[in-house]
Amino acid sequence: MMFNYNRRPIVAGDLPEHNIPGIRFTDGPRGIVMYNSTCFPVAMARGATWDPELEHQVADAIGVEARVQGANLFAGVCINLLRHPAWGRAQETYGEDPVHLTAMGVAAVEGVQRHVMACVKHFACNSIEDSRFKLDVQIDERTLHELYLPHFKACADAGAASFMSAYNKVNGQWCGHSSDLLTEILKNKWGFAGFVMSDFVFGIRNGVGALAGGQDLEMPFRMHFGRRVLRALKRGRLDHDRVDDAATRLIQTQRRFSTVGEPRRYQPSVVAGQAHRELARNVAADSMVLLQNYEINRTPTLPLDFSRLKSVALLGRLAGAANLGDHGSSRVRPLAVRTFQQGLADRSPDTKLLFYDGRRHRRAARLAARAEAAIVVVGQSHRDEGENLVLWGGDRRELTLSAADERLVKSVAAANPRTIVVLVGGAPIVCESWRDDVAAIVMAWYPGMAGGDALADILAGDRDPGGRLPCVFPRSADDLPFFDRRARSIRYDLYHGYRYQDRNGMQPAWPFGFGLSFADIKLDSIDPEVASDRQSGHLFSFVVRNASERPGTTLAQLFVTYPADGPERPPRELKAFRKLRLDGGETASVTLAIADDDLRYYDPGASRFVRQTGRYAASLVLDGRDLRSHAWTFDVVAGQSNN
Numbered sequence: 129m130m131f132n133y134n135r136r137p138i139v140a141g142d143l144p145e146h147n148i149p150g151i152r153f154t155d156g157p158r159g160i161v162m163y164n165s166t167c168f169p170v171a172m173a174r175g176a177t178w179d180p181e182l183e184h185q186v187a188d189a190i191g192v193e194a195r196v197q198g199a200n201l202f203a204g205v206c207i208n209l210l211r212h213p214a215w216g217r218a219q220e221t222y223g224e225d226p227v228h229l230t231a232m233g234v235a236a237v238e239g240v241q242r243h244v245m246a247c248v249k250h251f252a253c254n255s256i257e258d259s260r261f262k263l264d265v266q267i268d269e270r271t272l273h274e275l276y277l278p279h280f281k282a283c284a285d286a287g288a289a290s291f292m293s294a295y296n297k298v299n300g301q302w303c304g305h306s307s308d309l310l311t312e313i314l315k316n317k318w319g320f321a322g323f324v325m326s327d328f329v330f331g332i333r334n335g336v337g338a339l340a341g342g343q344d345l346e347m348p349f350r351m352h353f354g355r356r357v358l359r360a361l362k363r364g365r366l367d368h369d370r371v372d373d374a375a376t377r378l379i380q381t382q383r384r385f386s387t388v389g390e391p392r393r394y395q396p397s398v399v400a401g402q403a404h405r406e407l408a409r410n411v412a413a414d415s416m417v418l419l420q421n422y423e424i425n426r427t428p429t430l431p432l433d434f435s436r437l438k439s440v441a442l443l444g445r446l447a448g449a450a451n452l453g454d455h456g457s458s459r460v461r462p463l464a465v466r467t468f469q470q471g472l473a474d475r476s477p478d479t480k481l482l483f484y485d486g487r488r489h490r491r492a493a494r495l496a497a498r499a500e501a502a503i504v505v506v507g508q509s510h511r512d513e514g515e516n517l518v519l520w521g522g523d524r525r526e527l528t529l530s531a532a533d534e535r536l537v538k539s540v541a542a543a544n545p546r547t548i549v550v551l552v553g554g555a556p557i558v559c560e561s562w563r564d565d566v567a568a569i570v571m572a573w574y575p576g577m578a579g580g581d582a583l584a585d586i587l588a589g590d591r592d593p594g595g596r597l598p599c600v601f602p603r604s605a606d607d608l609p610f611f612d613r614r615a616r617s618i619r620y621d622l623y624h625g626y627r628y629q630d631r632n633g634m635q636p637a638w639p640f641g642f643g644l645s646f647a648d649i650k651l652d653s654i655d656p657e658v659a660s661d662r663q664s665g666h667l668f669s670f671v672v673r674n675a676s677e678r679p680g681t682t683l684a685q686l687f688v689t690y691p692a693d694g695p696e697r698p699p700r701e702l703k704a705f706r707k708l709r710l711d712g713g714e715t716a717s718v719t720l721a722i723a724d725d726d727l728r729y730y731d732p733g734a735s736r737f738v739r740q741t742g743r744y745a746a747s748l749v750l751d752g753r754d755l756r757s758h759a760w761t762f763d764v765v766a767g768q769s770n771n
């Protein structure tokens with residue numbers, strides 16, 4: 129069934145006699161699942177761009193393709209927080225931090241909703257795949273509101289048309305039935321005026337319970353919202369007003385979107401047309417993370433100077449494969465995919481490309497020894513991670529490469545000192561056993577239909593590797609919170625990713641926000657004064673400088689440390705960030721802002737966010753390097769919250 133899944137819009141609740149189109153659903157997130165649409169890099173790769181404006185452009189293109197092909201709702205804004213990299217669907221979300229998820233999720237909602245309705249998913253705490261139909265996530269109110277929900281609230285505030293409830297339970301209630309999540313929090317507390325739809329088929333266990341809990345639409349067809357609901361209404365076991373409310377939400381949201389759009393842009397030729405393919409290539413280059421780039425003879429391994437290289441070995445079964453990611457509900461089917469092999473062959477026609485799928489390591493090593501540089505492509509495919517389709521996908525068993533891939537890397541590295549490893553996958557990979565054997569490592573994620581050209585752009589130095597890690601890359605699976613893909617119950621707390629590693633004094637392999645540039649961008653100076661005012665909050669200013677001649681990218685992140693006398697909090701948390709592009713020799717003055725409201729904690733006793741007065745510290749992190757000596761202190765005083 130997955131093979132033909134969502135080729136056309138999945139239609140629900142259409143009433144042509146009343147001019148109501150109904151919900152015309154298309155899945156995502158890496159593009160439109162219907163027909164043969166543009167396949168963008170997966171959401172995790174787009175998270176690595178740290179560029180909400182670029183995500184807005186991608187979402188705008190996706191919205192146009194949805195509209196042209198007859199859908200009016202894009203259900204591909206997945207913003208589940210990545211608690212653990214073994215989650216099989218990690219690739220569908222943007223990363224591990226709520227501030228970053230908020231920026232990317234809101235950009236996606238706003239971009240898509242220029243054309244069609246957006247559906248934000250999976251509400252909430254959906255971050256284990258294999259046991260998703262059984263799992264009960266036990267979570268305290270603080271953790272829920274401070275870590276797992278803020279980005280959902282931000283998307284609701286941004287006017288998202290729809291939310292999809294998750295399959296799992298939260299604190300004993302199925303999310304699809306959860307009056308706590310759907311009614312109390314989403315609709316009452318946050319004032320969400322759109323509609324909730326169920327995740328497909330198993331997202332509702334009984335119609336009456338789901339409707340009573342706040343579910344508005346059963347998808348993809350009626351199983352539980354049929355006769356039993358009518359009977360319950362007749363017998364007074366279900367409130368008429370609740371059913372009216374669900375219908376009203378569905379119709380009013382469609383109404384709200386009836387005037388949205390830019391008809392001139394809705395030409396069939398835009399679907400996977402040149403402009404969108406170029407955007408896909410651009411985003412892929414901006415998402416690739418240069419993790420390691422050792423010098424050989426005082427020259428960094430990358431970029432490669434193809435004009436001087438006579439031969440390069442390209443090795444690995446994924447080097448020539450159309451490897452776009454999951455084959456479940458997020459599968460996009462572009463007509464043509466530019467593989468790494470094609471991208472490199474076209475970029476360097478005068479360099480002999482010795483291509484081999486790497487099955488026999490000795491042969492791969494022999495080829496590598498004959499070449500001036502060796503590129504090894506290793507990592508995951510839809511078989512190893514993705515939606516659980518029984519035969520493939522699901523949660524990852526190992527965070528390392530497969531034994532065969534590790535052996536390939538080591539054999540090639542032993543044969544050629546200029547070995548470059550290109551990693552493919554949707555989440556962190558543990559590289560400790562081989563990373564020091566190789567000269568350079570690029571995390572390419574699942575880079576979409578134009579990924580082969582984007583990799584060539586990076587390796588040749590035509591583009592700066594623009595990606596920065598949206599999640600910690602650990603040294604070992606032991607440096608992560610407990611994860612069990614078969615769990616029926618699991619406890620989530622305030623610690624995962626960098627929060628967990630900071631608290632436990634662990635060193636990551638590569639930290640959150642990490643990524644190298646080919647340029648040499650540094651902190652030039654900081655303004656030690658924190659300008660604080662009611663309107664703009666606390667302002668932190670500094671200057672960065674590109675000390676090299678080539679254009680480059682950098683990611684500035686601002687982390688905050690809390691006053692010691694308040695409730696328990698992670699040692700530091702991200703509060704603001706900015707991705708910058710600088711020409712050779714350019715300097716840029718940057719000001720990042722933090723509002724008092726961004727610093728609050730959730731008080732379960734009062735059921736609301738509360739301000740903690742006192743002295744805070746903020747520190748600047750550039751590309752994952754903590755410039756601790758450049759920390760500011762500032763005070764938060766008593767006052768009114770903005771919300």
Ligand code: BGC
Pocket residue numbers: 155203249327328457
């Ligand atoms: C997934 C959702 C998806 C839905 C419809 C479910 O299995 O969890 O993300 O939108 O299927 O394809």
